[in-house]
Amino acid sequence: MNYITIVGGDEREIALGSMLEAAKYPVRYAGFEAFPRPVNNTAAPLKESLSLSLVVILPLTGIDSNGKINAPYARESLKIESRDFGGIKAGTLFIAGRISDAIKKRLRHERALIYETGEWDDLALLNAVPTAEGAIQAAMEKSKITLHASKCLVAGFGRCGKLLSQKLKGLGAVVTVAARNNTALAEAETWGLETLPLEQLTTYVxxxxxxxxxxxxxxxxxxxxxxxxxxVTIIDIASKPGGVDAGYARKYGLNYHHLLGLPGKVAPVTAGKILFTVYQPLIVKQYRALEPGWEAK
Structure with missing residues (x-):
């Protein structure tokens, strides 16, 4: 059988797998031995799992240059070794947020198909919702004052910055957007937000x-x-290494929190549904191409 193998990840990948199973795809998991409820986790070596796969789904954090995969529910560190590549069938589809150049080179040598989805606009826009809600939840939990009537600064006015600013304003906060780009500041002003050129942050912070x-x-x-x-409560939701001098903030006891992977932590089912929505067209195309007579359920 040609499986979809989900290798590593958090609760959002479990939710994604459940939705794929409900759509009658054959799904196996690798790196979920310590997940609190039973899943179809394979005990087989990773090389064997990859050899039985038509589609391999990895976390949005992807695979680093050492082959390491984020797998908080694995009993041991999860990584792809050189020996694991040999069993990969030509045409196997790999989906990950990002894959290091060294690993991509090896996958291409095995004639695998690669989709790096970390910068896809549709995925990023949909994930901005649970990210913004998670940031607001954290701010409420970590502070001793309400967001309502507070003065909030949002640094950056990209996908997450826009949605976060909108939701904070909806809660009654006085929101200022700090950005370098004059167009971004102009757009923020049209949304009824206060604005601050980033270079003036020292003066007004x-x-x-x-x-x-x-x-x-x-x-x-x-x-x-x-x-x-x-x-002050400082919430950093930027990808590593973040936008805050973390060492200094911690040394001087600031109420600082760098929060990564919020969708999978605060709304894993929604985050899994987002992955399902974005990934399923790729998977359908793969099965139609390589499994004669197959049709999506």
Missing amino acids: HEYDFIFNTIPALVLKKEILNKVKPM
Whole structure:
């Protein structure tokens, strides 16, 4: 049988697998030995699992240059070794957020198909919803004041920044958007938001009760953190390494939190449904091409 094998990931991948199973796809899991409820986790070596797969789905964090895969429910560190590539069938579809160049080169040598979805607009836009809600949930839990009537700074006005600003405003917060791009600042102003050129952050950062960073580059440096309110809550949702000088923030006891993978943590079923929506057309195409007579259920 040609399986869909889900290798690593968190609860959103489990939710995705359940939806694929409900659609009558043959699904196996690798790296979920410690998941709290039973799943069709394979105990087979990864090489064997890959050899039986028509589709391999990996986390949005993907595979790093050492072959390591994020697998919080695996009993041991999960990684693809050189020996695992030999069994991959030509045409096997690999779907991951990102894959290192070295691993991609090896997969292409085995004539695998590769889709890196980490920067796909549809996936990023849909994931912005649980990300924004998760950031707001964390801010409520980590602070001793309400968001309502508070002064919130949102650094960045991309997919997450826009949705987060909108939701904060809906909760009654006074929201300021900080960005470098004049077009982004102009758009934020048309949404009824306050705006601040990013280069002026040092001058005004002391005014804010909450700071949300969405920019994946160092924005809140030591000289800026020196001027924040003592009771400020800082939520960084940017991808690694984030946009906050984490070492300095922790050293001086700031209420700082770098939150990664929020969709899978705060809304795993919704996050799994998003993956299903985006990935299923790729999977249908794969099965129609390589499984004669197959039709989606």
